Amino acid sequence: MSNYRRYYVPGGTWFFTVNLQNRQSDLLTRHIDKLRAALSFVKSRRPFLIDAWVILPDHMHCIWTLPENDSDYSSRWRDIKKTFTRTLAQRDVWQPRFWEHTLRNEEDYRRHMDYIYINPVKHGYVSRVSDWPWSTFHRDVREGIYPADWAGNIEEFDAGERR
Template sequence: MSQYRRNRVPGGTYFFTVNLLDRSSRLLTENIDAFREAVRQVRARKPFHIDAWTVLPDHTHCIWTLPPGDTDYSARWKAIKIAFAKTLPKTEQLSAVRLRKGERGIWQRRFWEHTIRDERDYAAHVDYVHINPLKHGLVQRVADWSYSTFHRYVDVGIYPPNWAGVSNIFVAGER
């Protein structure tokens, strides 16, 4: 079995990208209530703070902060993936390897993780999370995407409602 090098900072803040296996799928947004419920169930058992989150049709980007002393984001992602998959009918095509391992063909096996290093890194990743629906051409204005914590950031005054609309220019890492 492969050993993946993951940075583990107790109580750390992490950025994640988690993809569906079929990148042309719309499974996450078509089943948003089931995905939200999977996250809710896992947070009830293994708490974490959601700093920012955007759910796109075929992948999600988010930032979590774990409780003090806790580094186990991998178990949380595994539980979220399993809980979500259990809500879906078994209609996906499975490879011989997935069949042999008893896996579903919904998620890519792994995820991308980045440990947030400082306030500037945090701000850049929060921006990246929220700009993604616009970046992928899903909306003309970030405010038009409902599967995001963007609106929470507007409500507390961090972003103006028209942040990163078609008239704004986004440069990674700048605000």
């Protein structure tokens, strides 16, 4: 068994990838309202900032920043997974773990933001980032962080993604 080590930084910012057990499933988008409700429920009890998020049928990527003096993202993920799973009539919904990366600087942050937003295009779900409905990209366009026609460079984001 692998020896997993998590890096906990109070008030830190992390990039996460969370996968369904069945990578051919569409549970996350088919039950988007239940996923949003689970997220809201957990976030109301254990606040954190959602810097970016994209939800695909079988996995999701996001960036969170936790409150000062708080580094417990693992409990939040456990609670989101459990709360969502309870709303479904099935078991073994999630892969047991998640992948996390502590963001080190502005360049690291920017590259992971871009990776999140280009992901639906990379997987062939849409041809334009703005066409994917389950993404905070739309919020970031409204706030002037990204232009509506932002396309990114797919080749730049191929490294590290597991299907």
